[in-house]
Amino acid sequence: MKKIIKKIGVLTSGGDAPGMNAAIRAVIRAASYYKLESVGVYRGYEGLIEGDIVPLTARDVHHIIQKGGTILKSARSDEFRTIEGRKKAYDYLVKNEVDALVIIGGDGSFTGGMVFSKEYDFPVIGIPGTIDNDIYGTDFTIGYDTALNTAVEVIDKIRDTASSHNRLFFVEVMGRDAGFIALNAGIGAGAEEILIPEEDMGVDRMLISLEKSRRSGKTSSLVVVAEGDKTGKNVFELASYVEENLPQYDVRVSVLGHMQRGGAPSCFDRVMASRMGVKAVELLLDGKSNLMVGMINNEMVENDLELAVKEHHKINPEILRVSEIMSV
Numbered sequence: 001m002k003k004i005i006k007k008i009g010v011l012t013s014g015g016d017a018p019g020m021n022a023a024i025r026a027v028i029r030a031a032s033y034y035k036l037e038s039v040g041v042y043r044g045y046e047g048l049i050e051g052d053i054v055p056l057t058a059r060d061v062h063h064i065i066q067k068g069g070t071i072l073k074s075a076r077s078d079e080f081r082t083i084e085g086r087k088k089a090y091d092y093l094v095k096n097e098v099d100a101l102v103i104i105g106g107d108g109s110f111t112g113g114m115v116f117s118k119e120y121d122f123p124v125i126g127i128p129g130t131i132d133n134d135i136y137g138t139d140f141t142i143g144y145d146t147a148l149n150t151a152v153e154v155i156d157k158i159r160d161t162a163s164s165h166n167r168l169f170f171v172e173v174m175g176r177d178a179g180f181i182a183l184n185a186g187i188g189a190g191a192e193e194i195l196i197p198e199e200d201m202g203v204d205r206m207l208i209s210l211e212k213s214r215r216s217g218k219t220s221s222l223v224v225v226a227e228g229d230k231t232g233k234n235v236f237e238l239a240s241y242v243e244e245n246l247p248q249y250d251v252r253v254s255v256l257g258h259m260q261r262g263g264a265p266s267c268f269d270r271v272m273a274s275r276m277g278v279k280a281v282e283l284l285l286d287g288k289s290n291l292m293v294g295m296i297n298n299e300m301v302e303n304d305l306e307l308a309v310k311e312h313h314k315i316n317p318e319i320l321r322v323s324e325i326m327s328v
C-alpha cells in the first residue's frame, strides 16, 4: 500500500561535493511546493543516530545554492553499519515524525540507505553526490563538473610553470577508485599522459611515450594521475621511476588534494542538483522507494539503489581513445 508522506528528511553523507547545498535546497523547496514538511539531518547517518535533526523551511535554504560544501555537514558512519545504530536512527525518525528520507551521497551512503529502507520498510531515495562521478545509473554525479573544472584550472597554472622551466610535472587528482576526473581533466588540460584506476597503461609504456615526446621537441610535459591509478605506484614513486629512467627530465610533483572538493558549484551542478532534488521528492510522493535519481542524456531517470551500489559507472572507451590520440 502506498505510504502517505507528510514529512521528508534530507541528509548529506560521505565525501562532500560542490552542489550538495543546491540539492538540499531543491529537496526542501520541492517539499514546500507540495505542501510537505521537511527536516534536515546534520552529519549524515551520525546525526541521524544522535537525533541531530532540525526543521527546515523553504526560507531556511535561501542563498545556499552558490555555496560549496554542505550546510548539513557530512560524515562517514560506522555505527550505521550496525543493527543497533540503525535502530537508533529509526527511533529518531519516528520521534520526529519523518516519513521518508532523501540521501545525498555516494555508493557507500546508498548501501546504508538501502539496508535501512529494507529493514524498516522506510521510504528512501538517493541523489548521487560525489566528485568522483563513479555512480552507476547517471551520466554525472553532483560535484563532478565543478571538481573537473577546478582541476583543469589548476593544471593550466602548473602548465605555465612547467613550460617556463622545461619541466615534467606529475599532477595527482582525486579518484581513489575512479578515473573520471583524471581522464577528463587530463584531456581538457592537454596532458601528455593520463593514469587511471580502470586501465593499466603500464609504467614502461609511459616512459616510451615521454621519451618520444621529448624527441619530438616537447620541452615540458604533464602527466595526470588519479589517486588510485592501476600502476600501483603513487605519484611520488612514479616521478622517481621516471627520474631514474629518463634523467634528462627535470621532474616535479603536485598533489591537488581536497581543493577539488571545495568551491562554488558550477552552474551545471546547480541545475542538475535542483532537478534531482525535485525528482527525489516527486518519487516519494508517488509512493516510490529504494531508488536513485540520475540524469541520462539530460533526462531525469530513476534506478534501483541496489544497481547504483552493485554496478560500476564505466569509462567511455571512446574518451580513452581520444586521450591516446591526443598524446601523439
Ligand code: F6P
Residues within 6 Å of the ligand: 014, 015, 016, 106, 130, 131, 132, 174, 175, 176, 177, 227, 261
Ligand atoms: O569521495 C570522493 C573522494 O574525493 C575520493 O576521490 C578520495 O579518495 C576521497 O574522497 C578522500 O576523502 P576523505 O579525505 O574525506 O577521506
